[in-house]
Structures are given as C-alpha cells and as structure tokens.
Amino acid sequence: MTEQYTPPKKWTWDKENGGQWASLNRPIAGATHDKDLPRGKHPFQLYSLATPNGQKVTILLEELLEQGFDAEYDAWLIKIGDGDQFGSGFVGANPNSKIPALMDYSGDTPVRVFESGAILLHLAEKFGAFMSAEKRPEMLSWLMWQMGSAPYLGGGFGHFYAYAPYPMEYPIDRFAMEVKRQLDVLDKHLENNRFMVGEDYTIADIAIWPWYGRTVFGESYDAGEFLDVGIYKNVIRWAEDIAARPAVKRGKMVNKTSGDPAEQLHERHDASDFETRTQDKIG
Structure with a gap:
C-alpha cells in the first residue's frame, strides 16, 4: 500500500508533476515566447x-x-x-x-x-x-458525447496507464472501467446503426473515430489486450468502415x-x- 496523501490547505506550484509531459504543465495561461504564426495561400x-x-x-x-x-x-x-x-x-x-x-x-x-x-x-x-438535417439533435448529442467522454480515455486512462511517473492501481482501474463503459455505449448503439446517426456519416463519426477507432484497433497506449477491445465487434466494424475512406487515410x-x-x-x-x-x- 502506498503512503496516504494528505492535500495541503492551499496547493502551490513548487515542483513539476505530470509524468512524461511534466515540463509542459503549468497552472497559468498565456505565451512564454514571441513567435508569429505562418500563413499560407489558402482560405x-x-x-x-x-x-x-x-x-x-x-x-x-x-x-x-x-x-x-x-x-x-x-x-x-x-x-x-x-x-x-x-x-x-x-x-x-x-x-x-x-x-x-x-x-x-x-x-x-x-x-x-x-x-x-x-x-x-x-x-x-x-x-x-x-451534418444530418433531419437528426441534428442526435448528431450534436454524439458530438458532445465525444467532447465530454474522450478526456476520460486520454487524460484519464491514457495518462495513468502510459505517462504517469509510476503505475498506480486505483486510477488505472477507475479509468479503465470508464473507458470500457464508453466502448460498450458505442457498441450497443452501433449494433443497430451503420454510423453514429443511422445511415448518415457526419461530424459525429469524424469526432469519435480518431479516439475510439484507434482504441479498438489496439493503438491507444498499447492497451488493446488490457482493455480486451476485441469484444466490441460493432465498434470494430464501424471503425474499419471509416478507416477505409480515402479522405480519412489522407487526413490522419x-x-x-x-x-x-x-x-x-x-x-x-x-x-x-x-x-x-x-x-x-x-x-
């Protein structure tokens, strides 16, 4: 059992934390240096x-x-x-x-x-x-689902499984459970839907695929076996269909x-x- 942590009354930024990305993490916003962005010829x-x-x-x-x-x-x-x-x-x-x-x-x-x-x-x-004109609320719901859910996959599970300074059982178990719940949400939905909004390929699919497609392909944090991703057959079918699109191959x-x-x-x-x-x- 690890030593119990007691939070101080007031948190202070007196050391790096964040594992692999520690040098980039800070509790303040704004620029650290002057650098203009380049601009090309396109709109x-x-x-x-x-x-x-x-x-x-x-x-x-x-x-x-x-x-x-x-x-x-x-x-x-x-x-x-x-x-x-x-x-x-x-x-x-x-x-x-x-x-x-x-x-x-x-x-x-x-x-x-x-x-x-x-x-x-x-x-x-x-x-x-x-976009789905007839099913816009459904499309927006899945788009917002991705925006709210992916941080648990990336900043939650991914961080503690792959990037934290050392393995910690509680957060890995906690976030693995949530990622598998999310995959089950997708799998059940895609059992009766070709794409996230029925037959319509929309920005909801485009938002979800880079996160959850690569997860069921076993590419997220090399955790495919750990998460037993092969059981999510409907997500895999959907992910493979999208991966085969020429524009997706280029865009990725x-x-x-x-x-x-x-x-x-x-x-x-x-x-x-x-x-x-x-x-x-x-x-």
Whole structure:
C-alpha cells in the first residue's frame, strides 16, 4: 500500500508533476515566447498536430475537398513537445494553448476557431456538409458525447496507464472501467446503426473515430489486450468502415510525426503533398 496523501490547505506550484509531459504543465495561461504564426495561400490555416483531436479537423477538411467543396487549407505543424503552443501567435489563435487552432480567412473578416468540436461544427455549417438535417439533435448529442467522454480515455486512462511517473492501481482501474463503459455505449448503439446517426456519416463519426477507432484497433497506449477491445465487434466494424475512406487515410497523415514514415505528412499545403511527401524537408 502506498503512503496516504494528505492535500495541503492551499496547493502551490513548487515542483513539476505530470509524468512524461511534466515540463509542459503549468497552472497559468498565456505565451512564454514571441513567435508569429505562418500563413499560407489558402482560405483555411490550420495549426495542429496529428493527435486524435488534430486528426478530426484534417479528416473533415479532406472529406470536404473530396466532395468538391472549396475547403483548401494549409496545415502547419505545431510541435507541442517543444512548446510551440505557447508562442504568442498560437496563443492569439487559441488562448487555451491546445491544438488544433484554425484561422478562417474565407470571409471579409478573419475568424479564429479553437477546440476541435467547434472547428468541426464551424466547417460543417459553413459548407452544409457532413451534418444530418433531419437528426441534428442526435448528431450534436454524439458530438458532445465525444467532447465530454474522450478526456476520460486520454487524460484519464491514457495518462495513468502510459505517462504517469509510476503505475498506480486505483486510477488505472477507475479509468479503465470508464473507458470500457464508453466502448460498450458505442457498441450497443452501433449494433443497430451503420454510423453514429443511422445511415448518415457526419461530424459525429469524424469526432469519435480518431479516439475510439484507434482504441479498438489496439493503438491507444498499447492497451488493446488490457482493455480486451476485441469484444466490441460493432465498434470494430464501424471503425474499419471509416478507416477505409480515402479522405480519412489522407487526413490522419497530416501533421503526423511518429510511426511509419510512409504514413507521415508533416505539413500540408497542397493536395500534391500526399504524393511528394514533405516530411524529410521539414525540421
């Protein structure tokens, strides 16, 4: 049994905590250094990294382009391990210093949009695509479900299972139970639905897939066996259907800097970048 912790009357920031990401954690907001954001030629400027939250936006942008919409974009790499998200330009785009952040220059006045769910909704409404007009409340419910649930998978289970300074039974058990409950919610729903909103592929699917698709593929925190993900057959079927979409294959590559080099595109400024591969040219 570990030594019992008694919280002080007032918490103070007198040491690093947070395991692998400890050097980036702090209890204050704002920029740590001056750095302008680059701007390319396209209407949409995305500043991101291919985490699940980042992949949501690049997948939607690629889906929009595949459908013929004028959604051309530049995707700039934000290296969160280096603290790029605390540069003054990025903080101006997202005061919360989290990826992704989008600058929309398609109108008369530039618009900033931050938080991945807000970006998905902004783009879907702007183009009138990947939304369910008849089942909008259902679509929004699942979109908000993802926004509220994924922190238990990532910041909860993922942190304590993979990134904490040492293994701790109580939080791992607590968050593993919650992740499996969430997967069961999805599995039961998808038993009678092709996508999250019946037959309609929407931003709800695009939001949920990068988090829970990779989980049932065993890719989240190398915890597939631990979470026994093979039992969620309906989620696996749904995840495989989405993974086969050409736009999803492209979108998950953008701003990716880890894994198989053949699946990485550090920055995206033109559709031809997928063929020419720019990752070896970028720092």
